[in-house]
Amino acid sequence: MTVQALNGCGTVDMSYTSTVAFSSSDPVADLPTNYTFTAADNGVKTFTNGVRFNTGGSRTLAVTDTINSGLTDTKTVAVSGFAVISSSDPGDHTPPPGTLSYALKNASPANGQLVTFKATVTTVTVADKLPDVPKGVTIDGGNCSSPVTIRGGNTLPASTDGLTLKGGVTLQNLRVANFTGRQVALTTTLGNPTNRLICTKIVKTFP
Numbered sequence: 041m042t043v044q045a046l047n048g049c050g051t052v053d054m055s056y057t058s059t060v061a062f063s064s065s066d067p068v069a070d071l072p073t074n075y076t077f078t079a080a081d082n083g084v085k086t087f088t089n090g091v092r093f094n095t096g097g098s099r100t101l102a103v104t105d106t107i108n109s110g111l112t113d114t115k116t117v118a119v120s121g122f123a124v125i126s127s128s129d130p131g132d133h134t135p136p137p138g139t140l141s142y143a144l145k146n147a148s149p150a151n152g153q154l155v156t157f158k159a160t161v162t163t164v165t166v167a168d169k170l171p172d173v174p175k176g177v178t179i180d181g182g183n184c185s186s187p188v189t190i191r192g193g194n195t196l197p198a199s200t201d202g203l204t205l206k207g208g209v210t211l212q213n214l215r216v217a218n219f220t221g222r223q224v225a226l227t228t229t230l231g232n233p234t235n236r237l238i239c240t241k242i243v244k245t246f247p
Contacts, residue, residue, distance in 0.1 A: 041090040068138035094123040096151035121152035131168025181213035184239035192219035208233030
């Protein structure tokens with residue numbers, strides 16, 4: 041991602057040495073920290089790690105001068121899919137952005153139907169019932185040799201199912217374990233597309 045400081049004529053201001061801040065309508069986006077331009081930048085700076093949006097739908101990215109808020113620019117991006125960035129999940133009760141439950145409640149053709157996991161998330165521990173996995177959603181743990189584990193926590197209510205698949209769902213590179221009911225529950229409604237489990241392990245207990 042490259043940021044250019046433009047003057048009133050719309051050309052690069054090579055003398056710009058102020059500080060810019062990044063913000064987004066995605067509350068859990070991975071953004072660069074504030075950056076102070078140097079004379080050597082000549083008004084142009086490339087951020088090699090860029091921006092990572094973790095919440096699907098229409099999202100904005102704004103870059104604003106920290107001294108003069110009138111110097112700002114905003115872009116809108118269509119983000120397809122969700123990334124789970126939290127290792128703990130409260131379940132289906134107003135879950136915060138960045139959790140598996142939030143992704144399952146909001147995944148849709150409009151917002152994206154792919155749910156992935158940030159590299160630092162290897163296990164998601166669930167405290168209460170998860171939302172059903174909507175039709176057409178793919179949950180991908182990323183690596184068959186070291187799949188992400190979705191597990192029920194020690195406070196999980198009795199007979200709580202893990203992932204309830206609504207049809208046409210793909211579970212890929214996952215381990216589902218430790219729920220007090222069924223680990224994976226399949227809906228049987230007539231006409232629902234077939235669910236697919238690829239490199240997914242279902243076990244009753246997990247240390």
